Amino acid sequence: MHIRISFFIFTMMKKYYLFILIASFLCSTAAFAQQDATQMQDNAKAFMMDGDYSNAILLLNKAQQLRPNDIEITKDLALNYFLEKDNDKALEIIKTTLDRADADDQCYQIAGNIYKELNAPDDCDKLYKKGLKKFPQSGPLYNDYGELLQERRDPINAILEWEKGIELDPGYSKNYYNACKYYYLTGNNVWCIIYAETFADMEPLNPESPEIKDILMESYKKLFSNIDLLKANTDKNKFTIAFLEIMNKQMDVTMSGISPETITMIRTRFILDWYKNYADKFPFRLFDYQRQLLQGGMFDAYSQWLFGSVQNLSAYQNWTNTHPDEFNAFDRFQRGRTFKIPAGQYYK
Numbered sequence: 295m296h297i298r299i300s301f302f303i304f305t306m307m308k309k310y311y312l313f314i315l316i317a318s319f320l321c322s323t324a325a326f327a328q329q330d331a332t333q334m335q336d337n338a339k340a341f342m343m344d345g346d347y348s349n350a351i352l353l354l355n356k357a358q359q360l361r362p363n364d365i366e367i368t369k370d371l372a373l374n375y376f377l378e379k380d381n382d383k384a385l386e387i388i389k390t391t392l393d394r395a396d397a398d399d400q401c402y403q404i405a406g407n408i409y410k411e412l413n414a415p416d417d418c419d420k421l422y423k424k425g426l427k428k429f430p431q432s433g434p435l436y437n438d439y440g441e442l443l444q445e446r447r448d449p450i451n452a453i454l455e456w457e458k459g460i461e462l463d464p465g466y467s468k469n470y471y472n473a474c475k476y477y478y479l480t481g482n483n484v485w486c487i488i489y490a491e492t493f494a495d496m497e498p499l500n501p502e503s504p505e506i507k508d509i510l511m512e513s514y515k516k517l518f519s520n521i522d523l524l525k526a527n528t529d530k531n532k533f534t535i536a537f538l539e540i541m542n543k544q545m546d547v548t549m550s551g552i553s554p555e556t557i558t559m560i561r562t563r564f565i566l567d568w569y570k571n572y573a574d575k576f577p578f579r580l581f582d583y584q585r586q587l588l589q590g591g592m593f594d595a596y597s598q599w600l601f602g603s604v605q606n607l608s609a610y611q612n613w614t615n616t617h618p619d620e621f622n623a624f625d626r627f628q629r630g631r632t633f634k635i636p637a638g639q640y641y642k
Contacts, residue, residue, distance in 0.1 A: 331360040335367055338374070347378040365396050372404055381411050392424075399425060399432040406438050410445075418442055433459040433466025440472055449476060457642055460489075464635040467496040471506065478509050483517040484534050485642060486510075492580055494600060495633040507604045514557055517541065518548045533576055533641035540567045554605055558597040562588060579635045587624075595624035 334357040341350040354371040361367055368391055375384035385408045391401040402425030409418035422439035429435060436459030443452035453476045459469035474489035490510040494503050520526035523542040527534065544560040565584050573581070587593045595617065602610035614621045 331357040331364070331367070334360075335370065338370060342370075342374055342377070347374045350374045351378065365391055365394065365398075365401075369400060369404060372408075376404065376408050376411070379411075381408050384408050385412070392421075397428075399429040399435050402429070402432075403434055403438060406435075406442070410442065415442065415446055419446075431462050433463025433469055435459075436463070437466065437468045437472060440469070444472075452476070460642070461640040464637060464640065467493055467500075470496065471502065474506060474509060478513060481516070482529070483513045484529070484537055486513040487517065488537075488580065491600070492635060495580070495583065498628060504604055507600060511552070511557075511601050511604055514560075515552045518545070518552060521545075531642065536568075536572045536576065540564050540571075543567065554597055554601040554610075557601055558594060561597070562593065576641060578639050578641070579633075583633060590627070592620065592624040592627060595620045599624065599628075 334353040338350040338353040338357070341347070341353065351371065351374045354367055354374060358364070358367050358371060368387060372384045372388035372391075375381075375387060385405065388401060388405045388408065391397050392405060394401075402421060405421055406418055406425070409415075409421060419439075419442065422435060422442065425435050426432065426439065436455045440452040440455035440459070443449070443455060453473060456469045456473040456476070459466060460473060463469075470489045470493040474486050474493060477483075477486035477489065487510060490506045490513065493500075493506050494510065497503055517523065518541075523538040524535070527538050529535070541560070541564060544563055547556050547560050547563075550556060561584065565581060565588060568581055569585060584593070584596075587596045598610055598613050598621075602613060
């Protein structure tokens, strides 16, 4: 009897350990597959950065076989097909993500870019509306939809989308870029100035930053081409009126024209006056930043970086050579921070 019981226990223990061994093997295999797919995805991203989209697609297809429900792999795969100019395949892949519970606004961004390349504006329009209904706080989607409307020669509705993006997702920079260019073309100098400087501060290393700095400088010149800024203004926006009221006091500084030096003086006076009269009513990160630079002795270097670099490059280089301590202090400060407008500071 004891022998039978012992044999039974031995048999059960053997089956138990066999089960544990199989389960352990399956878990380790699954873990290896997960790790292997992650490594392939990382390698694919490296190929994508090098412009080798074919190799990226090869690896991502293999990674997707191991993790077919991984939406990040699917997005990367669709994006690489798009970059490879295989737009039909890219659209086929990204469409599988749009109605998923874990879809994000990037899925709609990728799909929108594909529709644009396929010259399907109506489908693209429907897509962005659907995406914004699902992600109403998405700055990238407002920006992309605005660009589609601009391409369809509907600039009035395009600026509404960019403004909505600025209001609801103030940390996303591209809406400021498009909005400032719109206001530059339509002659709204105040908001062109505000949005141009905001973009330049958010994206100091962006290749489009010099263009925006040039627009900023020209907008100041256009602003002060009016004899009386308040009388010339038709905008009833209270923030705009406050801005122009202070700028109107600086007319005497413009008698010798607008240069990096005169604009530094104008803006220094502006900040001092703003914090006496309007800072409590209109708290604004851009003006806080200007004040911080003033208090830190870096405002001249900031003005040279913002205006001198586009107004007269040789003069700017000469300034940096003759003021190395000021320039280096500002450069270190700028590189060590990220500029963003916080939520709730929207006045347009």
